[in-house]
Amino acid sequence: MDFYFKQFEHRQPPEPVPYSMSRELLYQYLATCNLTLGIWYLWWRWTYALNYDAMWFSFPLVFAESCAFIGSVLFTFNLWKTKDEPRKPAPYLIDECVAEDSPEAGSGRPISIDVFFPTYDEEPELVRLSIIDAQKIRYPHDIEMKIFILDDGKRPAMAAMAQEMGVEYITRENNIGFKAGNLRNALEQTYGDFIVICDADTRPFPTILEHTMGYFRDPNVAWVQTPQWFFDLPEGERLPVxxxxxxxKTGQWLGKVAEKLYxxxxxxxxxxxxxxxxxxxxIQRRRNWVNASFCCGAGSIHRREAVMEAALRSYSEQISKEQVEVEKQIRKITKEKQVDKSVSDNLRQELIFDTEFTPYKFHVSEDIYTSIVLHSDSERNWRSxxxxxxxxxxxxxxxxxxWTVQRFKYSGGSIDIFxxxxxxxxxxxNxxxxxxxxxxxxxxxxAIWNIIFLACPIIYFLTSIAPVSAYDVSFYLHFIPFVLTAELAMMIGTWGVAGYKGKTNFLSFFPVNLRALWTVLRGRKISFPTTPKERQTGTFGHLVLPQMLVFGLSLISMIYAWGSYFFGGYGNYSMGGLIFNSFWTLNNMMAMWGMIAAAYWSPPPAADTEEESGTEELKYGI
Structure with missing residues (x-):
């Protein structure tokens, strides 16, 4: 089968950003300055800069600014320090990976590793590519490694392919728990000391085990997460092409002229x-220093003992929690101060019988949920x-x-846990x-406060009512130092990684995020759809109607306000307010435009456009 991504197989992943102590110290200095200025700015906003004549407008904005500042404080803490775990040689015997008092200590047996590929409706030929790469995994010692296809689709073609390729095949009668249930079913039928979790399209490199298994020499390391890398990301086309x-040809010439200037x-x-x-x-890498990097599913390696121990503890906690709730209802009905011991014991037995033991929580975000359970296990102090x-x-x-389905699932799962x-x-x-x-x-x-940030300049342009006491010198003296230090700190803190698109994407993400929040608040469950591996045909303008509305209102309101200012129309605008809100609006519009353009984007034709255009020198990345 001819997959679209065959043309990208030659691509190599980026190297991790090299650590720099001087850059880290500079970031910490700038971030400290920014937080100090942020506190100063918010104090001024709450005490001196509210527009008391329009509190309906002024209060929501200062509330949004305060919520965003809390996020900045948390993000600053996240980026505070880089502390990579020292890499160690890959172990051979299980003795090298367990504590001295472990039953396995002294057994002298080689470690065993299971590689799981959960799948539901992905094409067998796509999974074949993943299995081929998994079979190339190398290890410096002679250990037992088995590859398993976990097929929730119960497909004969997948079973036949597994037999043909010499790998194990596991399926089940139902799809309870979706991916988490699929993993649990596999754990019940396998015995490897360590488990590599892959998605159906995950193509492991030959080095994945020899580079990561050394971390497990520390008996408290429960799992290792490796970065996910999408090798099929569109590289785009240079403007002339x-x-x-x-x-x-005329367009090509104009494109060249534009690039000469810009x-x-x-x-x-x-x-x-x-x-x-x-x-x-x-973000994830800088959580190592406080042992808070969480599992993200594909590309992670787990210690089976940790998963099972954490599951048992979670299982016990769940039963105890449900027992407390039921006994509370019993006391409310019977008016008794305490439930009889025999009734309590029988109730617990029934809950044990009715509650399923789930090594991976049946949740749309089972990976982060499992991380929370392991990190909160105070008796073992598991590390990631x-x-x-x-x-x-x-x-x-x-x-x-x-993209929308995937982001809705991620956002909804996180909000549900929250x-x-x-x-x-x-x-x-801790x-x-x-x-x-x-x-x-x-x-x-x-999304709650991002909506306020998107609406405020539009309201100002349409009404000339300011959400602050005045756009005067005092406002700019408080606002500009705060924003400039924030941008400088962000630039230094994320040095070597492009961040602007991520920030605009974060702002334009508000409709999906709001829908996820509303779904959770109504008590609805977030669904478990698999992510399609082929491009869906057509355009998706209906998915960006909210972004279009924001873009259109922003543009129209800005034109209206400037027209009123110069031609004496409705409103009492100030030049300072118009300039500030225009920059604000342009930033919002750029964020919305990126999402709107994505709805209508389609990959360029597979034909050799370089030969047709005669612009071979304009390759991506040059």
Whole structure:
């Protein structure tokens, strides 16, 4: 079968950003200055700069600014320090990976590793590519490694392919728990000391085990996460090539002129902002120093003992929690102060019988949920490691519909955990770990205040009512130092990783995030759809109607306000207010435009456009 990504097989993953102590110290200095200025700015906003004549407008904005500042504080803490775990030689015997008092200590047997490929409806030929690469995994010692296809689709073609390739095949009668249930079913039928979790499209590199297994020499390391890398991200087309394809030679010439004046311009480069380097190389990697890097599923290696122990503890906690709730209802009905011991014992037995033991929580975000359970296990003090180097490659969403489904699932799963089993209130985690998890969950609530940030300049332009006491010198003296230090700190803190697209994407993400929040608040479950591995045909303008509305209102209101100011129309605008809100609006419009353009993006034709355009020198990355 001819897959679209065959043309990208030659690509190599990026190297992790080299650590620099001087850059880290500079970031910490700038971040400290920014937080200090932020506190000063918010104090001034709450005490001196509210517009008391329009509190309906002024209060929501200062509330949004305060919520965003809390997120900045958490993000600053997240980026505070880089501390990579020292790499150690890959172990051979299980004795090298367990504590001295472990039953396995002294057994002298080689370790065993299971590689899991959960699948549901992916094409067998796609999974074949993953299995071929998994069979190339090398290890410096002679150990037992088995590859398993976990087929929730119960497909004869997949079973036949597994037999043909000499790998194990596991299926089940139902799909309870979806991916988490699939993993649990596999754990019940396998015995490897360590488990490599892959998605159906995960293509592991030969080095994945020899580079990561050494971390497990520490008997407290429960899992190792490796960065996910999407090797099929669109590289885009340089502007002259794109214009030549659209309008011909004249367009190509205009594109060249534009690039002479402005510099290189690339159209269609990663339109959905799927590149995960910011998340793995910056956010996750910098959680190592407080043991708070969480599991992200594909590309992770787990210690079976840790998964099973954490599951048993979670199982016990769940039964105890349900027993307390039921006994509370019994006391309410019977008016008794205490439930009879025999009734309590029988109730517990029934709960044990009715509650399923689940090594991987049946949850749309089973990976982060399992991380929370392990990190909160105070008796074992399990550790996680974020390995900095890419050790596999996989496929990214290739259209806005697929991207929306995936982001809704991620956001909804995180919000559901935040609302119903918040790790901040769990016993076992230390304060630093709680702050790190808090940063992740807080960001998923950002749509609440992002809507305010999008609406405020529009309201000002249409009404000339300011949400602050005045856009005067005092305002700019408080606001500009705060914003400038924030941008400088962000630039230094994320040095080597592009971040602007991620920030605009974060703002334009508000409709999906709001829908996820509303779904959880109504008590609805977030679904478990698999992510399509092929581009869905058509355009998806209906998915960006909210962004179109914001873009249109922003543009129209800005034109209206400037027209009123110069031609004496309605409103009492100030030049300072118009300039400030115009920059604000342009930033919002650029964020919305990126998502709108993504809805109509399609990959360029497979034909050799370089030969047709005669612009061979304009290759991506040059």
């Amino acid at each position: 794109w214009l030549n394809r659209k309008v011909g 510099g290189p311009v690339t159209i269609g480069q990663d339109p959905y902002v799927n590149d995960p380097q910011m998340f793995y190389d910056v 490691v974020m390995h900095p180097n890419v050790e596999s490659k996989m496929l990214s969403p290739q259209d806005l519909q697929t 609302m119903n089993d918040n790790p901040i209130f769990r016993k076992g985690m 304060l630093k770990q709680k702050l790190m998890y808090g940063a992740s969950f807080w960001s998923n609530l950002s």
